[in-house]
Amino acid sequence: MAQQMAMQHANSQQSNPGQPAPPNPQSQVANAAAQQMRPQSRVANPNEQTPTNQQQHSQQSPAQQGQAQAQQTPQQGPAAMAQPQPQQQQQQAFQQQARQQQIAYLQRQQAMQHRVMAQQHQVASAQGGMFILRLMHFNDHLSNFTPDNDSSAANGKNIMHWHSFVEKHFAADGRLIHSFANSDQNGNPSRRSFEVLRPNVARYFYTYFDSGASSLRLHTEHAREVPHASGSHQVTCQKAMFSISYPNGARLEMTGSLQVLFSAGTDAIECLSFQTVSTEEILSRTQIEKVLTEFSPTMSTKASPKMTKNKLPKAQQKLQEADSRITIDHFP
Numbered sequence: 001m002a003q004q005m006a007m008q009h010a011n012s013q014q015s016n017p018g019q020p021a022p023p024n025p026q027s028q029v030a031n032a033a034a035q036q037m038r039p040q041s042r043v044a045n046p047n048e049q050t051p052t053n054q055q056q057h058s059q060q061s062p063a064q065q066g067q068a069q070a071q072q073t074p075q076q077g078p079a080a081m082a083q084p085q086p087q088q089q090q091q092q093a094f095q096q097q098a099r100q101q102q103i104a105y106l107q108r109q110q111a112m113q114h115r116v117m118a119q120q121h122q123v124a125s126a127q128g129g130m131f132i133l134r135l136m137h138f139n140d141h142l143s144n145f146t147p148d149n150d151s152s153a154a155n156g157k158n159i160m161h162w163h164s165f166v167e168k169h170f171a172a173d174g175r176l177i178h179s180f181a182n183s184d185q186n187g188n189p190s191r192r193s194f195e196v197l198r199p200n201v202a203r204y205f206y207t208y209f210d211s212g213a214s215s216l217r218l219h220t221e222h223a224r225e226v227p228h229a230s231g232s233h234q235v236t237c238q239k240a241m242f243s244i245s246y247p248n249g250a251r252l253e254m255t256g257s258l259q260v261l262f263s264a265g266t267d268a269i270e271c272l273s274f275q276t277v278s279t280e281e282i283l284s285r286t287q288i289e290k291v292l293t294e295f296s297p298t299m300s301t302k303a304s305p306k307m308t309k310n311k312l313p314k315a316q317q318k319l320q321e322a323d324s325r326i327t328i329d330h331f332p
Contacts, residue, residue: 131233132223134267135260138169139218147209147247156209156216162202171268174198180276191275208244215245220258231264242274249284 142165145156155161166174179193196204208216220237227233240258245251256277263270 129225131235131260131262131267132225134262135220135223135235138269139220141165141169142205143215143217145205145209145216147214156206156213159202159206162206165205166198166202169269170198170201170272171263171266171270172198174201174263174269175271176201176204177271177273178276179274181278212246213244214247217243217245218258219243228264232270233262235260235262240274242276249287251282253280253282254278255280 141154144154145151145161145165146154147156149155149157151158151161153161153164175198176196177193178196179191182190182192184190205216219241221239223235223237225233225235235258237258240256242254242256243251254274254276256275258275259271259273260269261271262268
């Protein structure tokens with residue numbers, strides 16, 4: 001009832017604006033009651049949006065929101081590009097560190113390879129001629145063998161001594177190759193090679209003494225040592241001679257070239273190859289004189305009775321035999 005009376009009083013004032021409204025106690029009481037019924041409003045915050053503003057902001061079209069975001073994105077883009085993110089900086093630093101480590105590793109590896117090559121060169125220089133001396137030791141040991149049964153370590157007719165010889169000088173997979181100059185049926189020159197594996201090398205040398213030889217000798221000239229990349233060494237002799245002597249003074253000489261391959265890391269022979277170019281048989285002068293003095297080409301006169309009638313004196317017979325006999329003086 002009080003509210004209705006207050007509203008009528010307000011309408012009457014609007015209809016008569018020029019006249020001041022007399023004070024109405026009832027309207028004042030109604031206004032006070034209405035103010036008490038309203039909730040107390042909070043203190044105005046300039047930064048706080050009213051519900052009406054929030055509703056207007058929420059009612060903005062998506063196109064307007066997209067334009068606002070598009071206006072903010074170009075402004076933020078250059079700044080983001082100018083200042084890289086911390087994660088990208090860490091990745092770049094890690095990649096740069098990895099490249100530096102890789103370069104340092106390659107440099108260390110190259111330096112190590114240079115040191116190894118220098119050491120190998122120094123070792124090769126220090127060992128220059130070592131395998132030539134090893135071949136000379138092989139030749140000396142071979143020439144010590146004799147057919148003397150009293151020899152305790154170099155009896156050519158004792159195959160066990162030859163096994164010890166092979167064990168000392170040849171590698172586990174060593175072999176010996178001996179080739180000879182030959183000709184086919186048409187007279188064309190060719191070569192014939194014989195390969196002797198390590199288990200039969202001892203018997204190869206033993207066969208010479210078993211056939212009557214008194215000594216074996218291997219003579220080399222102008223030896224040249226060549227190292228290989230695999231670590232092995234090869235000794236090459238363009239002129240070599242393998243001679244076989246016999247008790248009667250005869251000698252067989254085989255002339256050719258020699259190639260000896262020593263295994264890597266050891267001084268054992270891996271392959272000994274002798275290529276024979278020419279063969280020559282040599283008889284001593286003493287042996288020839290002995291044969292000539294024991295042999296007379298004069299004919300026997302006992303079988304012819306006619307010659308016995310005209311028998312010459314002994315002095316003339318000796319002169320005739322001396323003239324018809326072949327002596328060492330007949331040889332150049």
